[in-house]
Structure formats: structure tokens, C-alpha cells
Amino acid sequence: xxxxxxGEDAPPEGADPGLDQLRRVWAxxxxxxxxxxxxxxxxxxxxxxxxxxxxxAAGIMALMIRAQLAVPENDLISHELYNxxxxxxxxxxxxxxxxxxxxxxxxxVLPNMLGARDLPFPRLSSxxxxxxLFGGLMALSSLFFGLAxxxxxxxxxxxxxxxxxxxxxxxxWLLGIGFVEVSAVAASIEIIVGVLKFRPPGMSPxxxxxxxxxxxxxxxxxxxxxxxxxLGDLLLEMERAFxxxxxxxxxxxxxxxxQHLFWLFGHPEVYIIFLPAAGIVSTVLPTFVQKPxxxxxxxVLAAVGTGFISFGLWVHHMYATGIPTLSLSFFSAASMAVAxxxxxxxxxxxxxxxxxxxxxxxxxxxxLGFLFIFVLGGLTGVMVASVPFDWQVHDSYFVVAHLHxxxxxxxVFPLFAGLxxxxxxxTGRLMSERLGRWAFxxxxxxxxxxxFPMHIVGLMGMPRRVYTYPAGFGWDWYNLTATxxxxxxxxGVAVVLFDSWWHRRRGPKAGFNPWNAGTLEWLTPTPSVNYxxxxxxxxxxxxPLWDNPDLVESVRRxxxxxxxxxxxxxxxxxxxxxxxxxxxVVRLPHPTWLPMIAAFFTAASFGVAIFKLxxxxxxxxxxxxxxxxxxxxxxxxxxxPNRYDVGCGETLPIHLNGPNTHSFWxxxxxxxxxxxxxxxxxxxxxxxxTASPEFPPxxxxxxxxxxxxxxxxxxxxxxxxxxxxxxxxRRGRHxxxxxxxxxxxxxxxAGALLMAQTLRMAGLGxxxxxxxxxxxxxxxxxxxxxxxxxxxxAYCAARGLAGRIDAERYQTLLNSELFWHFTTAVTLASLAxxxxxxxxx
Amino acid sequence: MGRVIxxxxxxxxxxGPLVWTVHFLLIYVFTAVACAFRFADVTFLGTxxxxxxxxxxxxxxxxxxxxxxxxxxxxxxxxxxxERTDDPLLSRHQFFSLVALLLCVLSAIGVVYEGxxxxxxxxxx
Numbered sequence: 015x016x017x018x019x020x021g022e023d024a025p026p027e028g029a030d031p032g033l034d035q036l037r038r039v040w041a042x043x044x045x046x047x048x049x050x051x052x053x054x055x056x057x058x059x060x061x062x063x064x065x066x067x068x069x070x071a072a073g074i075m076a077l078m079i080r081a082q083l084a085v086p087e088n089d090l091i092s093h094e095l096y097n098x099x100x101x102x103x104x105x106x107x108x109x110x111x112x113x114x115x116x117x118x119x120x121x122x123v124l125p126n127m128l129g130a131r132d133l134p135f136p137r138l139s140s141x142x143x144x145x146x147l148f149g150g151l152m153a154l155s156s157l158f159f160g161l162a163x164x165x166x167x168x169x170x171x172x173x174x175x176x177x178x179x180x181x182x183x184x185x186x187w188l189l190g191i192g193f194v195e196v197s198a199v200a201a202s203i204e205i206i207v208g209v210l211k212f213r214p215p216g217m218s219p220x221x222x223x224x225x226x227x228x229x230x231x232x233x234x235x236x237x238x239x240x241x242x243x244x245l246g247d248l249l250l251e252m253e254r255a256f257x258x259x260x261x262x263x264x265x266x267x268x269x270x271x272x273q274h275l276f277w278l279f280g281h282p283e284v285y286i287i288f289l290p291a292a293g294i295v296s297t298v299l300p301t302f303v304q305k306p307x308x309x310x311x312x313x314v315l316a317a318v319g320t321g322f323i324s325f326g327l328w329v330h331h332m333y334a335t336g337i338p339t340l341s342l343s344f345f346s347a348a349s350m351a352v353a354x355x356x357x358x359x360x361x362x363x364x365x366x367x368x369x370x371x372x373x374x375x376x377x378x379x380x381x382l383g384f385l386f387i388f389v390l391g392g393l394t395g396v397m398v399a400s401v402p403f404d405w406q407v408h409d410s411y412f413v414v415a416h417l418h419x420x421x422x423x424x425x426v427f428p429l430f431a432g433l434x435x436x437x438x439x440x441t442g443r444l445m446s447e448r449l450g451r452w453a454f455x456x457x458x459x460x461x462x463x464x465x466f467p468m469h470i471v472g473l474m475g476m477p478r479r480v481y482t483y484p485a486g487f488g489w490d491w492y493n494l495t496a497t498x499x500x501x502x503x504x505x506g507v508a509v510v511l512f513d514s515w516w517h518r519r520r521g522p523k524a525g526f527n528p529w530n531a532g533t534l535e536w537l538t539p540t541p542s543v544n545y546x547x548x549x550x551x552x553x554x555x556x557x558p559l560w561d562n563p564d565l566v567e568s569v570r571r572x573x574x575x576x577x578x579x580x581x582x583x584x585x586x587x588x589x590x591x592x593x594x595x596x597x598x599v600v601r602l603p604h605p606t607w608l609p610m611i612a613a614f615f616t617a618a619s620f621g622v623a624i625f626k627l628x629x630x631x632x633x634x635x636x637x638x639x640x641x642x643x644x645x646x647x648x649x650x651x652x653x654x655p656n657r658y659d660v661g662c663g664e665t666l667p668i669h670l671n672g673p674n675t676h677s678f679w680x681x682x683x684x685x686x687x688x689x690x691x692x693x694x695x696x697x698x699x700x701x702x703x704t705a706s707p708e709f710p711p712x713x714x715x716x717x718x719x720x721x722x723x724x725x726x727x728x729x730x731x732x733x734x735x736x737x738x739x740x741x742x743x744r745r746g747r748h749x750x751x752x753x754x755x756x757x758x759x760x761x762x763x764a765g766a767l768l769m770a771q772t773l774r775m776a777g778l779g780x781x782x783x784x785x786x787x788x789x790x791x792x793x794x795x796x797x798x799x800x801x802x803x804x805x806x807x808a809y810c811a812a813r814g815l816a817g818r819i820d821a822e823r824y825q826t827l828l829n830s831e832l833f834w835h836f837t838t839a840v841t842l843a844s845l846a847x848x849x850x851x852x853x854x855x
Numbered sequence: 856m857g858r859v860i861x862x863x864x865x866x867x868x869x870x871g872p873l874v875w876t877v878h879f880l881l882i883y884v885f886t887a888v889a890c891a892f893r894f895a896d897v898t899f900l901g902t903x904x905x906x907x908x909x910x911x912x913x914x915x916x917x918x919x920x921x922x923x924x925x926x927x928x929x930x931x932x933x934x935x936x937x938e939r940t941d942d943p944l945l946s947r948h949q950f951f952s953l954v955a956l957l958l959c960v961l962s963a964i965g966v967v968y969e970g971x972x973x974x975x976x977x978x979x980x
Contacts, residue, residue, distance in 0.1 A: 041885050
């Protein structure tokens with residue numbers, strides 16, 4: 015066998031022409047241009063490092079909090095700074111560390127696990143990364159100017175509203191975080207399409223690495239979980255900046271609406287963080303037992319089941335808000351139900367452990383630590399899921415203890431296991447076992463010493479979020495112990511960080527597949543290479559490296575799919591969703607500055623919006639728009655002939671049109687996100703309707719109905735014109751195509767104006783009452799979508815004139831068409847809510 | 856019968872949880888509306904109409920999930936049941952139908968859990 019063994023390097027330059035092509039095409043540009051790179055391996059690495067940076071930043075805030083609380087009546091930190099610190103600690107940990115780093119790991123390892131050369135939209139993940147970096151730094155920097163958000167990570171109104179938080183602090187949260195959400199959505203679309211379409215031949219969903227299942231569920235949870243918060247952000251910012259009264263009781267609004275929108279996001283969020291971590295556990299554990307994961311189908315059931323049920327838990331954060339007991343019981347029941355899939359999962363892990371002889375290397379230690387801590391956190395979770403118990407401990411340190419057991423146990427420990435596990439792919443070397451044991455010991459003991467006493471002090475009545483406390487309640491020793499533990503925990507993290515830097519030169523060389531793992535990401539030499547696998551094999555099992563010993567060799571010899579890059583393009587295979595048959599060779603973009611520039615303009619426009627410089631923000635958005643046009647213009651390359659020999663005796667098309675393409679799926683997923691945000695707005699309308707029945711929804715009795723009908727007709731006409739334009743283009747009738755686009759644009763513009771007109775005729779302004787605000791928000795929603803639609807229409811017209819949309823390539827048109835129909839659907843739904851519902855009610 | 860849900864579809868796989876979702880939203884929204892507009896006190900033959908309607912919805916949901924689960928069970932058996940196979944198509948059918956079946960069981964438990972408080976608590980207060 016000539017396969018590379020431990021300590022051997024990849025073949026030298028010139029030995030293998032196919033390999034040389036791959037190396038050349040996928041090489042990172044030299045020097046400063048290296049930052050143009052959009053490949054998942056480089057972007058993933060930066061992403062992970064940035065995530066760890068925010069982890070350390072938020073950790074330092076935690077240490078400051080613990081230092082202040084070490085002794086009673088301490089005056090180390092002022093209460094204002096304390097408020098900013100605990101707000102930013104939670105915010106940074108949740109939004110700038112936990113979610114992004116899980117995306118980062120997926121961006122880094124997922125393509126390699128799936129035998130893909132990259133994710134479907136490399137520029138999008140690069141944009142997501144830079145947006146996250148810029149937005150995160152912007153939010154974090156507010157601490158240094160004393161402008162950081164200070165009303166808690168869940169930003170409850172009215173405390174965060176215009177009256178009690180008049181400064182820009184809350185705006186930093188709303189805009190800074192709002193924009194990190196953009197990057198989360200970008201990553202989730204990337205991951206979903208990647209898992210569903212960019213798999214190697216033969217890897218049908220029942221043979222996917224289990225991590226891919228978890229990330230698929232993660233992606234969908236982000237798509238459905240983040241929109242309510244994005245909408246909530248938008249509503250609160252509108253209330254703060256323009257006095258639209260969504261949450262103002264005097265004008266028919268309701269502060270509870272914010273809590274609903276926040277926790278509609280916030281509870282799924284916990285599982286959005288936990289599921290990828292569970293995916294890491296399910297990946298690492300089998301390697302260190304050298305046995306397959308026990309009960310693959312059951313673990314998939316657990317991941318998917320958790321994904322659904324976790325959307326029925328949000329009100330368990332709101333037990334103390336006076337909602338009727340029966341409604342609370344629904345959420346309590348769902349909270350109990352979600353423990354079932356989690357339990358199944360834990361038993362599958364234990365069964366896997368019992369199935370073999372565990373190898374106690376550092377990643378395995380972190381997994382065992384995870385199991386212990388997470389089970390404890392899960393048990394207190396079941397306790398607080400019960401309504402009467404929650405009423406006793408609500409807003410006390412018991413909850414703080416519970417959430418840290420779940421989040422640190424459930425997410426940080428698996429993450430560190432993953433870091434140790436996959437580090438050889440990044441550096442080609444192993445981290446120190448000795449330091450690893452120290453790190454684990456310090457973290458495990460430090461963690462329990464910090465957070466276990468919090469259960470007790472919480473039951474003794476210590477409230478959370480207090481910057482100091484009086485002596486004599488018996489809380490003193492518990493707090494001092496917790497502070498000592500926090501510094502131990504931090505020391506453990508410091509050891510890991512030190513070694514992850516130190517081992518890059520000093521650690522032993524990892525060589526090929528150092529842990530003898532079974533999944534595809536270990537088929538590359540270490541450190542891993544940008545193009546991933548030398549050739550893409552047909553996959554027949556969950557652990558191809560264990561089940562097929564000859565695979566390594568044949569992949570290395572380039573005997574499978576895509577063994578070279580003779581076209582000079584970066585390319586990867588797209589397969590069908592269920593059967594995983596190869597369908598297309600996708601040409602991927604090459605390094606470019608565009609994503610970074612686009613992210614900069616996005617960050618800058620959100621940044622100036624914090625200070626209400628609306629014109630400049632608009633201008634910067636315009637620059638962003640220009641960037642996107644430049645970005646998209648070169649897509650849909652259709653070479654002639656449109657076939658490519660991918661090896662293994664198969665040729666595949668390079669360019670395709672239709673609903674199976676990855677770009678169409680990207681658009682459809684984006685619209686799921688958009689549609690969910692819109693449904694949250696509709697929810698807000700009906701919530702206000704039930705929350706303040708003394709405020710009836712406005713009835714329009716003048717001629718508004720007729721105008722609304724005209725609006726509906728205009729929108730439907732626009733959609734029909736869009737449909738016909740696709741046909742005209744396919745028949746090669748360019749003149750008619752342009753004319754129909756014009757009709758589409760004119761009808762949409764008319765529709766938006768007519769919709770606004772219905773409210774103006776009734777004399778209903780956005781600041782009058784909550785309904786006015788919600789209805790004007792609906793008009794703005796249509797207005798925004800029509801504006802984007804018009805840009806798309808102009809863009810499709812321009813592409814038509816330039817010959818870039820024609821009878822053979824029209825995917826751009828199909829994607830735009832989807833958006834146009836969506837705009838019509840949203841407008842019709844809004845019209846129904848506005849004009850038909852009050853007639854019925 | 857196997858034609859009711861096309862074989863091996865990811866959407867078909869999550870039929871059970873989808874019913875759970877619809878049921879959950881339905882009872883949550885219905886309770887909220889009933890309490891806001893004070894028609895929760897209406898009784899018929901001594902039982903609350905609102906609770907009874909929701910209990911019926913719960914039974915319906917369990918029935919639909921049971922039916923979906925039964926279909927999945929049929930597909931699972933036709934694909935060879937728990938017997939391991941090397942045929943990629945069969946093992947794929949087994950996986951999809953088994954996960955669909957398990958999800959139905961989980962969803963049914965979830966829906967039944969939601970139904971328990973309906974028997975004990977008044978809709979509002």
C-alpha cells in the first residue's frame with residue numbers, strides 16, 4: 015500500500031499533473047491578497063479564530079462580573095458598568111460566540127466530510143464572515159465608550175424603549191446584533207444547500223455523517239427561529255427612532271409582544287447552539303470508541319424531533335408574566351416532551367460508549383465532561399419547566415446556574431472536544447495531551463465550583479442581575495467560591511488557547527488520520543488542503559474509511575470523480591437530494607474582494623444608522639447594491655459544449671436551469687426566512703388584537719376597499735407579467751420579454767402606491783396607535799419588497815439586453831420570478847389582514 | 856396505500872412533527888382568543904365548550920399521526936423491516952420509513968402531553 019501513513023507528506027509538485035492542477039486552481043493568493051480568499055478552509059479558519067476571540071472577550075467580562083460579586087457590598091465596578099457588562103456578556107456569548115462558532119466549524123469541516131470541494135455559495139459565506147467580524151467589533155467596541163447596551167441580553171421593553179433608554183446604547187444592540195443575524199442566515203442557507211445538494215455520489219441521507227444531519231436541522235432552525243427576533247429588532251428600533259407604538263400600552267401596544275418575539279427566537283436559539291454541539295459529540299465519540307454510533311436512525315429522530323418541539327417552548331421563559339395557566343401548561347408539556355429526544359440521544363451515546371473500549375484522549379475527556387454537566391443541566395431544566403417550581407426560582411441565581419450548565423456543558427465542552435479533534439486538519443500537528451488533561455481538569459472542576467453553588471444561593475433567594483448584595487444573607491461564601499471557580503475555569507481556557515498557538519510549531523506531526531476516524535474529512539493529508547479530496551469517491555456507508563480500506567489509496571490515485579482541474583475553474587459536484595446521483599458540475603467563484611467590501615458597506619450603513627444619520631446610511635446601502643450587482647453579473651457561465659467529463663466514465667452539464675439548481679434553493683430558503691419574518695408581523699397584529707380588546711382593529715368604511723381591490727389586481731397583473739416574461743424569453747422573443755418586464759415593474763409600483771393610499775384615505779398614521787404602526791409596517795414591507803423587485807426587474811432587463819439571459823440560460827430570471835410572486839403573496843396577505851379581517855371580527 | 860406519501864421524501868419524513876406543530880399552534884391561538892374575547896365560560900352539558908373542542912382537536916391530531924405512523928410502519932415492513940440489507944435502495948427505504956415512524960411516535964406523545972392539561976384546567980385564569 016502506497017497510501018500515506020503517519021508522518022508522511024503529500025506527493026511533491028510535478029509527480030501528478032491532476033493534483034498539480036487542483037493545487038494551482040485552489041491556491042490561496044499570496045500576500046495581502048490572501049484575504050480575498052473565499053474558500054471554506056481559509057474562511058472557516060478565520061471564522062473559528064474570530065469566534066474564539068469573542069469567547070475570550072465575553073469571558074473577561076464574566077471575570078469582571080465575578081470579581082465584583084466576590085464579596086458583599088463591593089464597589090469595584092459601578093452599577094452602570096455592571097449593567098453594561100452583564101448585558102454584553104450574554105449578548106457576546108450568544109450572538110457573537112455560540113452561534114457563529116458553530117457555523118464556523120460547519121463551514122470548515124462540513125464540505126470535507128461531504129467530499130465537496132467547497133460549500134455552494136463561497137462568496138456568501140465569506141460575506142457572512144466579514145459581516146460578522148465588522149458587526150461584532152462594532153457591537154463590542156461600544157463598551158469602551160460607555161455606550162454598550164445595558165438592559166440585559168433579552169432587552170425587555172419598556173426598559174429598552176425610548177422612555178427609559180434614551181441613549182444610543184440599546185441601538186447598538188438592535189443594529190449591531192440585527193446585522194450579525196444577517197450573517198447567521200447567510201450561513202444557514204449555505205449549510206442547508208450544502209448538506210442537501212453537495213454530497214458525493216451514493217451518499218443518500220441515510221449514509222450522511224451524523225454531523226450533517228445535525229447541521230441540516232440547525233440550518234432550518236435558524237431559518238425559522240431568527241426571523242421573529244429580526245422583526246422584533248425592527249419594531250423596537252422603529253419605536254425608538256420614529257415613535258411607532260408597538261409596545262406602548264397607552265396607544266394599544268403591549269410590552270409582552272416583545273417578549274413573545276424575543277423568546278420565539280430565544281428558545282429555539284438554545285437548541286440552535288446545542289444541536290451542532292451534539293453533532294460534534296456524535297462524531298467524536300465513535301472515533302474514540304472505534305465503533306459506529308449506536309442507533310443512527312434514533313439519533314436522527316432525536317435531532318429532527320428536537321428541532322420541531324423546541325419551537326413549542328418559548329413561553330416557558332414567560333411563566334411569570336400572567337398568561338393563563340392552561341396556556342402555560344401547553345408550554346410546560348412541550349418542555350417535558352423535548353426531554354424525550356434529548357434522553358434518547360444521551361442513551362445512544364452511552365450505548366456507543368459501552369459498545370467499545372473508550373480511548374481517553376483529550377477530546378474524549380471533554381465529551382465525558384459534557385455528558386456529566388449536560389445531564390445535570392437537563393435535569394434542572396425539567397425542574398424549571400414545571401410552572402410552580404419556576405415561579406419559586408424565577409429571576410434567581412438558580413436559573414443562572416441552570417442555563418450555564420446547559421450552555422457551557424452542552425456547547426462549550428463539545429466545542430473544545432471538536433477543537434482538539436479537528437485541530438490536526440488545520441495545523442497538521444497534535445495538541446499536547448498533557449496540557450489537554452490540565453485544561454480539561456481546570457475547566458471541569460472550575461466550572462462546577464463556579465456554577466454549582468449558584469443553584470444553592472439561588473434557592474436561598476439571591477436574585478440575578480444585581481451588581482452587589484448585602485452581607486448577612488448567607489450568600490457570601492457561595493459567591494466567593496463561585497468567583498474562585500470562575501478564575502479556575504478561565505485558567506483552563508487559557509491553557510487551551512496557549513497550546514493551540516504553541517503546538518503549531520512544537521506539537522508532534524499528526525500525519526494521516528491521526529485518530530483513525532471513519533469519516534471523509536480525514537481522507538485529506540494533514541494539514542488539510544483547500545480542494546479537499548484528491549478525487550470524490552462513491553460512498554456506501556457511514557464510515558467509509560473504516561469499511562473500505564482500499565478507498566484511501568484509490569482516492570489518492572485520482573480514480574474517482576473530478577480527479578483534476580483541467581478547466582482551470584474551481585468546481586464541485588452537485589447531486590440529487592435524496593438519491594445522491596451526480597447531476598451537475600458546479601463552477602465555483604474564485605477569490606475576490608467583493609464579499610469583504612459588501613460586508614463593509616453593510617456594517618457602515620448599520621453603524622451610521624445607530625446615530626440616526628439616515629441619508630448616509632441610505633447612501634452606503636446604495637454602494638452595497640452596486641456591489642451585489644457586480645457580484646452577480648458574472649454568474650450563469652454557460653460554456654459550449656455544456657458538458658464536462660468528470661471521470662468514472664460520466665459527463666455532466668455545467669450550467670442548468672430550473673428548480674433543482676442550488677441557486678434556486680438558495681432563493682427559496684431566503685424566502686422561507688423572509689416569509690417567517692412576515693408571519694411574525696402578522697402574529698404581532700393578532701397578538702395586539704387579543705392583548706388589548708378595548709382597542710378594536712380599525713375598520714375602513716370609505717372607498718378603501720375598492721382601492722385595496724385595485725392594489726390586489728395590480729400585484730396579480732405584475733406576477734402574471736413575470737410568468738409570461740419567462741415564457742417569452744424561452745421562445746426567444748426578446749422584445750416581448752422586455753415589454754412584459756416593464757408591465758411587471760409598472761404594476762408592482764402601482765400596487766405599492768395603492769396599498770399606502772388605502773391607509774392615507776382612512777387618515778390612519780403610523781404613530782397614532784399600535785394598529786396604525788403594524789399596518790404601516792405591512793405597507794413598508796410591501797414597499798421594501800417592491801423596491802427590491804424593481805431592482806431585480808431592471809437587472810433582468812439589463813441581462814436580457816447584454817445577452818446574459820436568453821433561451822438557454824435563464825436561472826436568474828427564475829430566481830427573480832420566485833421573489834416577484836412572493837412579493838405579490840405578501841401584499842395580498844397584508845390586504846386581507848388590513849381590510850377583510852376587521853369585517854369579520 | 857404507500858402512494859399516499861411519496862417514498863423517501865424529506866418532507867414526508869416529518870409528517871408527524873408537522874401535525875404536532877399545527878395542533879400546538881391551534882390550541883395556543885384558540886385559548887388566547889377564547890380568553891381575550893371571554894367566550895371561554897360557555898358550557899354545554901356541564902363541560903366547557905372551549906376545552907371540549909380542543910380535546911377533540913387533540914384526538915384528531917393523534918388519529919392523523921397514528922395514520923401516518925401506520926403508513927410508515929407499512930413501508931418499513933415492505934422494505935424488509937429491521938433486517939439489515941446491503942441493497943442501497945432498500946436500506947434507504949428502511950431508514951426513511953423508520954425515522955418517519957419514530958417521529959410519529961414522538962409527535963403522538965407530544966400531542967397527548969398537550970392534551971392532559973385540557974382535562975384538568977379551565978381555559979382562562
